[in-house]
Amino acid sequence: MRIGVLTGGGDCPGLNAVIRAVVRKGIEAHGWEVVGFRNGWRGPMEGLTKQLGLDEVEEILTRGGTILGSSRTNPYKEEGGVDKIREVLAQHKIDALVAIGGEDTLGVAKRLTDDGIPVVGVPKTIDNDLGATDYTFGFDTAVHIATEALDRLRTTAESHHRALVVEVMGRHAGWIALHSGLAGGANVILVPERQFSVEKVVEWTLKRFERQYAPIIVVAEGAMPEGGAEVLHNGEKDAFGHVRLGGVGQWLAEEIAERTGKESRAVVLGHVQRGGTPTAYDRVLATRFGLHAVDAVHDGDFGVMVALRGTDIVRVKLSEATAELKTVPEERLQEAEVFFG
Numbered sequence: 068m069r070i071g072v073l074t075g076g077g078d079c080p081g082l083n084a085v086i087r088a089v090v091r092k093g094i095e096a097h098g099w100e101v102v103g104f105r106n107g108w109r110g111p112m113e114g115l116t117k118q119l120g121l122d123e124v125e126e127i128l129t130r131g132g133t134i135l136g137s138s139r140t141n142p143y144k145e146e147g148g149v150d151k152i153r154e155v156l157a158q159h160k161i162d163a164l165v166a167i168g169g170e171d172t173l174g175v176a177k178r179l180t181d182d183g184i185p186v187v188g189v190p191k192t193i194d195n196d197l198g199a200t201d202y203t204f205g206f207d208t209a210v211h212i213a214t215e216a217l218d219r220l221r222t223t224a225e226s227h228h229r230a231l232v233v234e235v236m237g238r239h240a241g242w243i244a245l246h247s248g249l250a251g252g253a254n255v256i257l258v259p260e261r262q263f264s265v266e267k268v269v270e271w272t273l274k275r276f277e278r279q280y281a282p283i284i285v286v287a288e289g290a291m292p293e294g295g296a297e298v299l300h301n302g303e304k305d306a307f308g309h310v311r312l313g314g315v316g317q318w319l320a321e322e323i324a325e326r327t328g329k330e331s332r333a334v335v336l337g338h339v340q341r342g343g344t345p346t347a348y349d350r351v352l353a354t355r356f357g358l359h360a361v362d363a364v365h366d367g368d369f370g371v372m373v374a375l376r377g378t379d380i381v382r383v384k385l386s387e388a389t390a391e392l393k394t395v396p397e398e399r400l401q402e403a404e405v406f407f408g
């Protein structure tokens with residue numbers, strides 16, 4: 068048997084750990100051959116391959132990024148994309164694919180399986196917003212990086228008596244903001260799930276200054292002030308005529324400075340949160356996902372994604388996994404309310 072493996076979407080610490088587990092188990096337990104496809108779905112569309120033997124996966128466990136490269140290519144959006152995949156898979160005698168990715172990559176995996184190409188999915192995103200799994204690998208690492216940044220920023224904020232607004236990733240879900248905010252002792256945590264009142268943030272900021280401590284505000288990149296995107300940047304439009312998004316951290320820091328008269332700084336953590344070596348937790352989760360993906364291929368169980376439920380790895384339908392994004396539920400925000408403000 069020959070199987071293909073690919074990584075799609077944004078990179079994420081732990082991708083190499085999954086690849087290594089798939090190769091190790093595929094070869095050592097089943098005697099399969101494993102072919103890596105480069106650059107997400109572009110690989111099987113254009114025949115971009117990399118032979119994956121045991122030597123190729125030596126010493127990649129701790130390495131960030133992906134040795135296969137990634138892309139956001141969607142074969143359903145490219146002329147003849149799916150037919151090209153069919154041809155390349157036949158040419159390389161590939162019996163099944165393991166696709167490691169987030170919502171978009173796994174959405175393609177689902178459609179390909181429906182169209183007769185056998186795929187098993189492995190969930191990946193630092194944002195932890197994929198449905199049907201308790202956690203995705205990469206999230207723990209991102210939270211650690213953001214928490215360490217908060218610890219470091221706190222000392223400079225205190226020294227300079229400044230408000231510090233720290234923008235973390237999370238376009239649609241506030242998991243990184245909530246967890247790093249709790250771990251790093253933020254005074255205010257703002258998430259996309261709940262629009263925030265600037266007046267209230269200012270009030271909390273001033274209260275904190277009154278107690279002689281510098282306020283630390285964690286804001287997810289997708290968080291919005293009350294009134295929504297129109298309020299950010301005074302409803303300015305971009306080159307395409309869409310309301311300008313992004314930059315909520317900088318925007319909020321300026322609002323705070325203006326309304327409180329206190330010095331305020333914004334720090335955008337950005338892609339730092341996706342880089343570098345995965346935590347032990349993410350290495351274990353990614354490895355277990357890889358091992359179970361091979362089991363699913365071995366069982367001929369396609370159109371499924373491996374998922375974490377409690378401490379067990381289970382299989383769920385790709386359709387279930389990609390149906391809906393997993394945002395932070397209201398009770399998780401309420402639970403932490405006492406720490407905000």
Ligand code: F6P
Pocket residue numbers: 077169192193194236237238288341
């Ligand atoms: O989906 C993961 C993510 O890290 C988001 O939190 C972020 O908005 C996005 O990727 C950034 O993507 P890119 O690397 O394409 O700028």
